[in-house]
Amino acid sequence: MLRKNNIWIFFVILFTGCLLLNIDSFALDKKKKELAPLPPPPIPKDNPMTPEKIELGKKLFFDRRLSGDGTTSCASCHDPEKAFTDGAEISLSYPTTRNFRNAPTLINTAYAKTQFWDGRAKTLEEQAEFPVMSPFEMNQNLDFVEEEIRIVPEYREAFKKIFGQEVNIKLIAKAIAAFERTLISKNAPIDRYLKGDKNALSEEAKKGLEIFKGKGKCIECHYGPYLSDQKFHALMVPENPKYANEDKFIVTRRYIAKINKFPDYMNVKDDLGRYFKTKKKQDYKAFKTPTLREVAKTAPYMHNGIFKTLDEVIDFFNKGGGQGNKALKPLNLSLDEKKALKTFLVEALSGEDLKIKPPEIP
Amino acid sequence: MKLVIKFFPYKYRDYARIAAEAAVEAWRQGKFKEMHNLLIKKSPRLDRESLIQYARDLNLDVEKFTKAIDNFEGADIIERDLKLAKDLDLYVTPAFYINGLKVLGVRDYDYFKAIIMEELKNVKKK
Numbered sequence: 001m002l003r004k005n006n007i008w009i010f011f012v013i014l015f016t017g018c019l020l021l022n023i024d025s026f027a028l029d030k031k032k033k034e035l036a037p038l039p040p041p042p043i044p045k046d047n048p049m050t051p052e053k054i055e056l057g058k059k060l061f062f063d064r065r066l067s068g069d070g071t072t073s074c075a076s077c078h079d080p081e082k083a084f085t086d087g088a089e090i091s092l093s094y095p096t097t098r099n100f101r102n103a104p105t106l107i108n109t110a111y112a113k114t115q116f117w118d119g120r121a122k123t124l125e126e127q128a129e130f131p132v133m134s135p136f137e138m139n140q141n142l143d144f145v146e147e148e149i150r151i152v153p154e155y156r157e158a159f160k161k162i163f164g165q166e167v168n169i170k171l172i173a174k175a176i177a178a179f180e181r182t183l184i185s186k187n188a189p190i191d192r193y194l195k196g197d198k199n200a201l202s203e204e205a206k207k208g209l210e211i212f213k214g215k216g217k218c219i220e221c222h223y224g225p226y227l228s229d230q231k232f233h234a235l236m237v238p239e240n241p242k243y244a245n246e247d248k249f250i251v252t253r254r255y256i257a258k259i260n261k262f263p264d265y266m267n268v269k270d271d272l273g274r275y276f277k278t279k280k281k282q283d284y285k286a287f288k289t290p291t292l293r294e295v296a297k298t299a300p301y302m303h304n305g306i307f308k309t310l311d312e313v314i315d316f317f318n319k320g321g322g323q324g325n326k327a328l329k330p331l332n333l334s335l336d337e338k339k340a341l342k343t344f345l346v347e348a349l350s351g352e353d354l355k356i357k358p359p360e361i362p
Numbered sequence: 363m364k365l366v367i368k369f370f371p372y373k374y375r376d377y378a379r380i381a382a383e384a385a386v387e388a389w390r391q392g393k394f395k396e397m398h399n400l401l402i403k404k405s406p407r408l409d410r411e412s413l414i415q416y417a418r419d420l421n422l423d424v425e426k427f428t429k430a431i432d433n434f435e436g437a438d439i440i441e442r443d444l445k446l447a448k449d450l451d452l453y454v455t456p457a458f459y460i461n462g463l464k465v466l467g468v469r470d471y472d473y474f475k476a477i478i479m480e481e482l483k484n485v486k487k488k
Contacts, residue, residue: 064453069374071453076466092467095372095455096406242470308472 035213036225037191038293041110041181047125047174049181055359056158057179060172062358065148067138069095074131074176077103080356083297084183089305090243097136098248100256100271102305105298107354108291110181111226117287117303118274119232124177129169136252142169154362185293185351193348201348208344211337216317218341221289227349232274232286236322239270240304271304296346310345314338363478367398369436369443370455377408379440384413384427386436391422 043049060066061074077091078084084106086092091103101117109115115127131137132145149155150167159167162175185191192200193209201209212218221229243249257265260276274283287303301307307316318338321328333341369385371378381401388397400416401408410431417427430436447457458465460474461481 069372071455076454086467088467088469088473092454095374 033219033223035190035194035209035219035223035227037194038108038111038185038188038225041108041184043181044123044125047178049178050162052158053162053175053178054182055179056155056162057175057177058356059155059359059361060149060176061179063149063361066132066140066145067094068140071095072138074128075358077131077137078106080354080358083107083294084354085298087299089240089300090249091137093136093248094134094139096248097139098243098246098252099136100243100249100252101303102300104290105294106180107183107294107351108185108226110184111291112228112288113230114288118277119288120277124180125170125173128173128176135255145169146172152362183354183356186354188293188349188351190348191351202343204340204343205347206344208340208342209348211333211341212344215337216331216333216341218292218317222292227292228289230289232283232288233327234273234282234284234286234325235316235327236285236325237287237302237304237316238306238322240306243304273303292345293349294351296350310342311338314341367394368446369440370447370452370457371440371444372455375406377406380410380413380431381405381408382440383431383434383436384408384417386439387427387430388417388420388422390430391427393420393422396420397422 061078064070064073066073072092072094077086079086086103089102091099091101093099104117109124113122115121115124116130121127121130129142132140133142146167146169149172156167159165159171163171165171189200189205212222221231221233223229253268253271254265256276257268257272262268262272262276262279270285272285274280274286274288277283295301295310299308299310301310301313307313314333315338316322317328318331318333320330369382371382385394385397385401388394397416397420400420404412404416413431414424414428417424447453452466454466456468458469458474460477463477463481465474465477
């Protein structure tokens, strides 16, 4: 009898524990799904910011030596004049090749927990090397670029002064990352509004905010200061028909599948997103939730730039996403609601324009 | 509307420079547009023999054409345009200026259409 009671007590404790855990995680989840003003960006302990390092990173960011043929710098696809995108559906490519994804903005990328649409890099430092060595982006050799930078006396001196070391690719990446962490939205109306300035948003934008948080369900994935859950979702965005059957595009997609050791890489028909990297079922055609900050300036949208306007994006979500997706359901937003939501996205989330003047390259 | 084409042969392609020479000579013989379109259509088959065949296809004076591309007779024009690109800090090809708006890299029809329609609207307003 005593033993039976003990078992009951055990189950009651277990059940209560689970319940408390659930309530706790639910509360945590609820708490997370709020909008918040931008705090100062997180700075990694192993790459502290200094004005000299930021300036060096800025020079390297604009330096075409980082590409194999000397025609492309980071700024080519992350152009300050285009909100640090290139404004193209599919990002610009190394001559005679084709990229296969859209160039995301670098504004506020300091807050991202992973980099790239598929999250394959965890830090900006790690990210910086990828496009430099990618055959369809900058097509440069990392050992070679070290020497190309090291041969420039001004660079060599700067690296010694800032890092106390000779030029190497890891330090090049650190300097670029330090510069990129300065690209932050400033004084966006949403930040002023969240800090208490109730006049920072127009009435239409306030209505849009309510839709964002309510019927539109945008906040389910776009929350926190960065307006992203930093997760990966398979919304089944259609393939971009302009490129889907183009040879150069197919070459790049196959190449990506191949280097990720995808078994049937020659027959990959779609961009499988994070699945290429993880091979996990839940990552099949999943892409990172992008920030919505500065979204009015960063068209075209989605990982393949298939939507030219915010209206098209809102319509996509309103109809419940792409064919076969399990993440979204139709929203049934009226025309007025869609209009208000767009007003919120455009008006509230746009900070002051970042003025970055290209530096003198040594 | 006015379209001006400048030469910017990509320095790391074997036939870019000779193809530019072919276009200059075709221009001198009054068939720049035809040669330009043919070069884009036939790229990357832009070796000397192919270019001579294209000149033949366009009914150009083939002897004059061959002499021109072999002797780099278009060099003054090509070098002038390369200098202009350098002065404008242009390294990417193709590069475009639409009423002063710089557009770099390969873009699709819709991209240009949107810009040009916007510019036309501004012209009408003026």
